Amino acid sequence: MNTEPSAQGPEGRYASFEAFYPYYIHEHANRTCRRIHVVGTGLVIAAFLAFCVTLNAWWLLAMPVVGYGFAWVGHFFFEKNRPATFKYPLWSLMGDFRLFFETVSGKRKF
Numbered sequence: 001m002n003t004e005p006s007a008q009g010p011e012g013r014y015a016s017f018e019a020f021y022p023y024y025i026h027e028h029a030n031r032t033c034r035r036i037h038v039v040g041t042g043l044v045i046a047a048f049l050a051f052c053v054t055l056n057a058w059w060l061l062a063m064p065v066v067g068y069g070f071a072w073v074g075h076f077f078f079e080k081n082r083p084a085t086f087k088y089p090l091w092s093l094m095g096d097f098r099l100f101f102e103t104v105s106g107k108r109k110f
Contacts, residue, residue: 017091024095027084033074034099035110040070041100071096 014020028034044067051059068085075083084092102108 014088014091017094020088020091021095021098024084024092024099027081028074028079028099030074030079031109033079034103034108036070036074036078037096038100038103038110040067040074041096042104043067043070045100067096 014023028037044063047059047062047066051057071085072083075081084095099108103110
């Protein structure tokens with residue numbers, strides 16, 4: 001059964017990020033999952049800033065580990081679905097940052 005909204009193109013893929021984002025939000029309906037994503041994305045930003053300050057490449061390696069680690073815990077243990085990263089890697093990453101900025105700006109509940 002396909003639970004994705006119907007804004008897909010003829011190949012079953014989303015034609016734009018704007019068409020994809022409602023699906024992304026649907027896949028993050030669980031509040032705990034969203035919170036974990038926001039924390040993980042915040043830590044990715046912090047790791048990037050740490051890299052910029054220290055120029056230590058280990059911070060760059062930490063970014064995907066922290067980001068995906070938090071996100072996948074949210075999906076597998078709370079949302080109980082498969083992360084969109086597997087099918088839509090770039091748009092999923094963009095969705096993570098949009099969700100983060102919508103949350104910290106108060107546009108979306110934490």
